[in-house]
Amino acid sequence: MNDRSRSRSAARLAAVQALYQKEMEGTPLPLLLTEFHNHRLGKTIEEVTYADAEVSFFDDIVAGVDARREELDERISARLSNGWALDRLDRPMRQILRAGTYELVARIDVPTGTVISEYVDVAKAFYEKREAGFVNGLLDAVAKDVRA
Numbered sequence: 001m002n003d004r005s006r007s008r009s010a011a012r013l014a015a016v017q018a019l020y021q022k023e024m025e026g027t028p029l030p031l032l033l034t035e036f037h038n039h040r041l042g043k044t045i046e047e048v049t050y051a052d053a054e055v056s057f058f059d060d061i062v063a064g065v066d067a068r069r070e071e072l073d074e075r076i077s078a079r080l081s082n083g084w085a086l087d088r089l090d091r092p093m094r095q096i097l098r099a100g101t102y103e104l105v106a107r108i109d110v111p112t113g114t115v116i117s118e119y120v121d122v123a124k125a126f127y128e129k130r131e132a133g134f135v136n137g138l139l140d141a142v143a144k145d146v147r148a
Helices: 003-025 029-039 055-067 069-078 091-106 112-126 129-146
Strands: none
Touching: 003 029, 003 055, 003 091, 003 112, 029 055, 055 069, 055 091, 069 091, 069 129, 091 112, 091 129, 112 129
């Protein structure tokens, strides 16, 4: 994996963490971005070193999901099984799906396969194999809707 791929992977994981924090604490977007820029990306916290993330890519995902959340939630909800509502999913999963859906909708410069496999990897940072498979299937379905 080259440096750009690594920095984008780090940006995706950090974006999901930032979006989770925003939903939990309601941190205003400018403050949230500044906090991540100054205290998380590329820093060491409690002996965990955060990889250097592509900051502009991180900002685009976080701000894009925030701005287009309603549209993204509709696209995700349309692909959930009957009887399932987005709010039944736990918060980290919602953020993973929103960020992945945002990239599929808005970042046509990133290949579909890359988006899906990257968010499957993000899911593996939080969950077991079954949930990673769920992310794979749902983002693949969304991709068929938005990138046909």
